[in-house]
Amino acid sequence: MSILQQIDSPADLRALPAEDLPRLAEEIRRVIIQTVAQNGGHLAPNLGVVELTLALHRVFTTPRDKIIWDVGHQCYVHKLLTGRREQFASLRQFGGLSGFPRPLESAHDAFATGHSSTSVSAALGMALARDQQKKRHHVVAVIGDGALTGGMALEALNHAGHLQCNLIVVLNDNEMSIAQNVGGLSRYLSRLRSDPKYTRGKEELENIIKRIPNIGSAVLKMADRLKDAFKYLVVPGMFFEELGFTYLGPVDGHDLLELMRILQQARSLKGPVLVHVLTQKGRGYQPALDDPDTFHGVAPFNPETGQPLKTSPIPSYTQVFGQFMVEMGQRIPNLVAITAAMPGGTGLKGFAARYPERFFDVGIAEQHAVTLAAGLASQGIRPVVAIYSTFLQRAYDQIVHDVCLSGLPVVFAIDRGGLVGDDGPTHHGVFDFSYLRHLPNMMIMAPADENQLRQMLYTALMHDGPVAVRYPRSSGTGCPMEELKAIPPGSARVLQEGDQLTLLAVGSMVQPARQAAEELARQGIATACIDARFVKPLDEKLILHYAVRTGRIVTVEENVLAGGFGSAVLELLQQRGLHQVQVMRLGVPDCFITHGSRDILLKQCGLTGEQIAAAALELLQKRSHRGRLKLL
The missing domain is CATH 3.40.50.970 (Thiamin diphosphate (ThDP)-binding fold, Pyr/PP domains)
Structure with missing residues (x-):
């Protein structure tokens, strides 16, 4: 054994012979x-x-x-x-x-x-x-x-x-x-200073010196200064x-x-x-000794070689972001990149190698990263702050006070948006739509694929104000890359027409919503499917048009339901008096989601294409009270 x-x-460990350790x-x-x-x-x-x-x-x-x-x-x-x-x-x-x-x-x-x-x-x-x-x-x-x-x-x-x-x-x-040459002395000093005899002896000696008439206090102060000077040199x-x-x-x-x-x-x-x-x-x-950064956190790998078991020919969103930054670094001379101790995880290693004077890794200091970006932006520099969604939470006040209040053009590249999988509740990025949406001056985008990520990042760099681009921890869809072109702020796109039901999805939920719309169409239900693209500002004209046309909307997001994208749609309908529109919001429920594979967790939250279609059918089966709708 x-x-x-x-x-x-x-207790078993403490009972073990020291030679077995x-x-x-x-x-x-x-x-x-x-x-x-x-x-x-x-x-x-x-x-x-x-x-x-x-x-x-x-x-x-x-x-x-x-x-x-x-x-x-x-x-x-x-x-x-x-x-x-x-x-x-x-x-x-x-x-x-x-x-x-x-x-x-x-x-x-x-x-x-x-x-x-x-x-x-x-x-x-x-x-x-x-x-x-x-x-x-x-x-x-x-x-x-x-x-x-x-x-x-x-x-x-x-x-x-x-x-x-x-x-x-x-x-x-x-x-x-x-330095090794002070290690032995430091160890000796540690032993000396942690010895109770030393502590008692030091106190007794100080008391004796203090009692020397006239000069005791002065001698003690001089001794303290000499002691401190020596310690600064060797400890x-x-x-x-x-x-x-x-x-x-x-x-x-x-x-x-x-x-x-x-x-x-x-x-x-x-x-x-x-x-x-x-x-x-x-x-x-x-392999971990040779590359501790890569092996800090890894996917399954071959223990004999250290090589990952699965590799995808399709680049991840993180890789697409990293490549975009290198490309833009050449085109935009005043572009800088900032990260908080995650140059590899955020995809910025290539930018750092190509433009070291324009790359800043601030360490685990997200608050500083955001305000540093604000300072840079205030002086005409274009900063991109690349931070995981869950870690950006730590810099909320700086986003509010130092960026949004002044409307500074800081781009937040928010990686790991949504459910990240096996790292669990401390790392799921499911709150960012909610904690950013209510901030004045903030624009929020979420791409449905890697091509759209590039277009949104380009849009963000062309925008004169704070922008958040939020994308998931996953590979892309394998779609072709198009020429960069700015997206008009607050513009959605219609993926499928229909007049019985509207599926309104954003970001990583666009593909599952599209699958659901196709399944509903096969069942004879004319379903409109819309990629919102923007969480803020919304495409109000388009959303209101389909709200009136279909009378039923299902919103889909990989964010908590409280205060998220679906809430923004509800607020829009309420403001415009469309109280009779039936709305079902799908997203992350009001609880901390456990760890597990992303596919399992999405299913737990009811966010697969099949589950979205089933939810839409449930909405359709409810008795309609909408009658004739019109905008007020």
Whole structure:
């Protein structure tokens, strides 16, 4: 029997002989590689934290002690060790384990995470609650060096240092370079400063110096200045010490014994402590070591070669966007591209390589990205901000206050719009129509295919104001690409004529709606099918014409129903007095959608072509009260 098969809980891990831990780490890496190769997921981050996770669960006792994983995409090892080994093969599958921490899934998951830079804030809140409730457990936040670029993490560190409550922050550093020649000295200083004898001795010495007549205070101040100057030279963690943390490290994140020793020291200290751990992203799997960016999050692949199992000859919407940006970079000299730590995920690597002086990766700082774009736009530059829909939520105030209020020409290229699949509720981009539609000056477009994406992006660059172009995480349709031409704002297109029913769809739902219209036509129902193209402004004239003509409208969108595209259509009909028009809105219901394949989730939401046709038939079967309609 493998060692991993003997681990049903962290208690089993703590009972394991220390000499078995390296073998257990190897077994865990093999299981993670095999599972992610089958299901897809976050490979490189999890391979890098195997020893760190083992050490954390040897030193701390969950669920009494709280471990909060920042972002949470590095929690696979944690899941294997906390009673979910037998379910691990279902990772990221519909009805299976989530790819992120989920308290509903296990008491060992202290906090639900999925967005970056939140762990220290949540951990500080838990630590303060612990203190108010007179409890004595430990609270540990595990945060990556990339997540520290998020302002929220720095705000939390500053507050924690000010409050001086007991809190441990583990900095998982897999990118920052730490000079080896100071490593030994730093380790020595960490041991010295974490030793209770040192702390007591330091306090006793300070008391003695203070009692020296006339010069005691001056000597003490001079000693402090010399001490601080020396520490700035030799200790890499002075930034954290200035914030009020005791800094320990850097420590080799793959040396289990050293990790356990320093975590035990951190547990014994009073006040906030930062443990600086150096890890290797993708450790134990050569393809991930060679290309940790690609293997950060991957689709199913061949574990022998690292090559993806499925490749499509049809480019994805992301790839089409990236190619468009390179093309426009040559045609528009003042075009710049901005992303928040996702140059590969948003398709901007080509633009960055071709026009490095016009490309800005701001790190995990979406708020800064948006206001940076506003500043650029105010000075005549044309910025395109490429951010996933779910992450753009973090910059809502900046969109309102810094872009829309002044009507600045910032283009938001919103990738991963709609249901993204296996990453689940923290990553579904199903709120953007709703949180952008009510903003004055904002134009919103959603393409039905990759050719339309190009036309919409071109339209956005020609528009003198804020524009959002929202597209899904999927391959295109394989349609031919046409010459670039601006689309008149607020203009829809009729795909199929009919006078009994109108299907009014936008973006990724145009193709399923078209399938539904064709099926209804085969059943003898004259169905009009319209690609709205714009969520704002609407093509009011066209929509009102078909509302009067058919008296029944089915709106279809891959967005929450509350405040989305269908709501905009209802508002239009109400404003124009068409109260008798029967409207059915199809979209994402008022709940957080679980993880699973995109096809399964669309079916769960009733958004397949077959389900749209069935919903339309249901509307037709309702008794009509419309009589003769006319515009007021």
